[in-house]
Amino acid sequence: MSSMELIIPGALPPLSVAGETAVHLEKTATLLRRLFEYATPHIHPADPDQTGCTPYEAWLVQRYHFAPMPDQAPCAALAPILVPVAQNTEPVWLFQLAHFGLSNSGAHMLTASDIAVTEQESVALYESAADIFTDTPFTLTGHTRQGWTVAVPDGFSLPSRSPTLIASADLAHVWPQEDAFKPLRRLLSELQIAWHHHPVNEARRDRKMPLINGGWLFGGAAAAQLTAPSTAMPIVIPDLEAAHRQRQWGHWLALLPAVEQTLTRELATALKTHSGGNPVTMPVSLILTGDDRWVTLTLEPTPALLKWLPGQRKQWKQWWSQ
Template sequence: MTDITLALPFALPPPELAPDLLRALQAPALAALLARHSTLQHHVFDNNSRVLPHEAWLAHTLGLASAPTEADTGAPLATACMRGCGLGTQAAQSHWFMLQPAHVQISRTHMLLTDLRALQLSEADSRGLYDLARPYFEEAGKTLLHGAPGLWFLRADDWAGLNTASPDATTTQSMTDWLPEGDHARDFRRLQNEVQMLWHEHPINEARQARGLQAINSCWLWGGAAPSSAQGGVAIGDGMPWMDVLASSTQPSARQLIAQPGTVMLAGLISSAQAGDWADWLARMQQLEQEWFTPLLAALKDGSVGGVKLVLSHRHGWTEVTSGKLAQRKFWRKPSLTPLLKQS
């Protein structure tokens, strides 16, 4: 296989800001890949699945879910993440969810789940909070396992029907609308409340706040999955803990991808876009132009790779564009970023 797929969550600018952002972006290699394409298609995403397009795409790419163009595909990633943490034996036995320590901001009108990337949760803090919470889950008949800092797993066979939302889908929304839904939602909420009280003003959190870090005052349940045999085949860079344990390799480079073509997801744009920090988003896109788009375009032109597919997404959809050596010979197509404006 000589084809390359590069997935870039939140590389697709939001429609209302796209004209201004694209005018500021100097990316001739990306412009050539977009304008001189073999195929280009935009997909509108059904947000009822309560995950983001790139999460549904990743689950499908790993063989864990149907294509994200179909309604309510979700992202059943928990058991695959468990295998990445060396917990494959346990993952093969039952239905598991990911349970992630979190910080919730509470105001008079709403609750907001903050970006989990900002927690900077160490192994020691993660283990300490886990040890405190585990007996409460065991008392409720639920097994809790520690996979990695900030990434735990909850066995809950009877909760398989819960409809949960990913942290990134929830972060910019009113949290109340994205809490688990289903027959056992109250059971989880009861445990969540007990954990919140247990961690409130605990010395671990007091020490974190003294270091200028956010207190861990809640936990987030999502990604429920039955046992699966899917294997990792995506290299992931700049990801969250659950992405890192799924990755076939970490911190990939364009040179490595050209030498050994495959699929890469680079998640570095997510936090900037979620926070609305468009200056940082532009800076990161310029870095992608230098480190990824330029070498991939050169490899395409000299035949080192057969084709390049870009998967560019935002919250409400994604664009797939493919290009090959012959497509790059379409000199009458002037390199342009305007294909990113056509999102429907």
């Protein structure tokens, strides 16, 4: 029997605002509320301090059945997942462009997605970075849409954390300070200096956009440590992720109608495709991620699925507010 999977990163607010957002969701997100009421929840803890990545990324790593080496966190697998490589026994390291800045709460980072880095900007900066990398223990090996692949020295180890996770933290608490990371810190400093007046950033200044003044290195796992999923990737509805990470709860609530529209469209399309004029019997899984967990909501096959599952209601606020 075919099934449908959807995932909404950043859909679970933290306990501090769970009650308030639940009240708003009940009033303005009718479809989500009804799906929550009729689904069976399965809660999966995903502590970022242990995984080195966001719960959405931890869920993604689990899909690939990552077999870690000793002391390898799940985050290490993100690089070979994002950039599959032919030489699958070599560790994959990714360097993703970013913006580093200061705010009232300390030093912070914005991801390439946050600052809308284009392919053309990335290529131009890649070309200018090649010479800088030449004088370091690191080697640029390739340019991809997900980031630049980097070869690291033998024995190099880095507490791997994903850029998305770092972008929600105070850098003072996560920046590697040990002597072993001096070459990496020096490299990042040289890139920041070299790129300050790069044409890419001059154009960004003109457009009042954040400068691309550095990047974040992560990874370390090899493709051989992964097993490709046997099922297609779920439909990802990404609207809430950035607002959730940046704690912009008013904006997060304002985005719920757009999520509802996408969810309604995807469900209607899938049910129409699979029904063929017959009663609908397709199971649906809806995966929601938060700060330190994800919840899988299972909607059992029912001929009434197209009517949004009238049936026994469940107490959804119990798992919503954890």
